[in-house]
Amino acid sequence: MQPxxxxxxxxxxxxxxxxxxxxxxxxxxxxxxxxxxxxxLCAGLFCVMVLRLIDMFSSLLHPLEVxxxxxxxxxxxxxxxxxxxLLDYLEEQRISVGAAVEITIVSSLxxxxxxxxxxxxxxxxxxxxxxxxxxxxxxxxxxxxxxxLASSHVNSHSIDTQKRM
Numbered sequence: 001m002q003p004x005x006x007x008x009x010x011x012x013x014x015x016x017x018x019x020x021x022x023x024x025x026x027x028x029x030x031x032x033x034x035x036x037x038x039x040x041l042c043a044g045l046f047c048v049m050v051l052r053l054i055d056m057f058s059s060l061l062h063p064l065e066v067x068x069x070x071x072x073x074x075x076x077x078x079x080x081x082x083x084x085x086l087l088d089y090l091e092e093q094r095i096s097v098g099a100a101v102e103i104t105i106v107s108s109l110x111x112x113x114x115x116x117x118x119x120x121x122x123x124x125x126x127x128x129x130x131x132x133x134x135x136x137x138x139x140x141x142x143x144x145x146x147x148x149l150a151s152s153h154v155n156s157h158s159i160d161t162q163k164r165m
Contacts, residue, residue, distance in 0.1 A: 035090060042086050049079045067114070074110040078103060098142055101135050108132060 056072040059065070081103045088096050108128060112120065120128075 031093075038086055038090055042083060042090075045079055045083050045086065049076060049083070052076050052079070067116075071110060071114045074106060074113065078106055078110065081106070098139060101138050101142075105132060105135050105139075108135075 052072060052075060056069065056076070059068065059072070081099065085096060085099045085103065088099065108131065112128065117125070
C-alpha cells in the first residue's frame with residue numbers, strides 16, 4: 001500500500017532525529033535555498049563585471065570620453081562592492097550595513113558625475129546633499145551604536161545570569 005502525500009512529505013523531513021527537529025530541518029533547507037540564490041547572484045554579478053570591463057576596454061579604442069570612462073569605472077567599483085557584500089553575506093549570514101551605505105554613497109556620486117553637477121536642478125542637489133549627509137551620519141554613528149548595543153547586551157546578559165543565581 002502506498003502512503004499518502006502528507007505521510008510522504010513528513011517522512012522526507014523525519015529521519016533518525018526527534019520530531020522537534022522538523023522545524024530545524026525546514027529552516028536548514030530554506031537557508032540552503034537562500035544560499036543557492038545568493039551564489040547565483042554572485043555568478044551573475046561576476047559575469048556583468050566581466051562584460052562591463054570588456055566594454056570599457058573596447059571603448060578605449062575610440063576617442064576618449066572622460067565622463068563615460070569615469071562612469072564605467074565607478075559602475076565596476078559598485079559591482080565589485082556588491083559582489084563583496086554578497087560574499088560577506090555567504091560567510092557571516094548577515095548584511096554589513098556599513099558596506100551597503102558605502103555602496104549607496106558611491107552610487108549617488110556616480111549618478112551626479114554621470115549627469116553633471118551643472119545640469120542637475122538646485123532642488124535635486126539639495127535633496128542629494130541631505131541624502132549624502134544622512135548616509136555619512138549613519139557611517140559615523142554606526143560603530144558607536146554597535147558598541148553601545150553590544151555593551152547593553154553584555155550588561156543584560158550578566159543581569160539575567162545574576163537573577164538565576
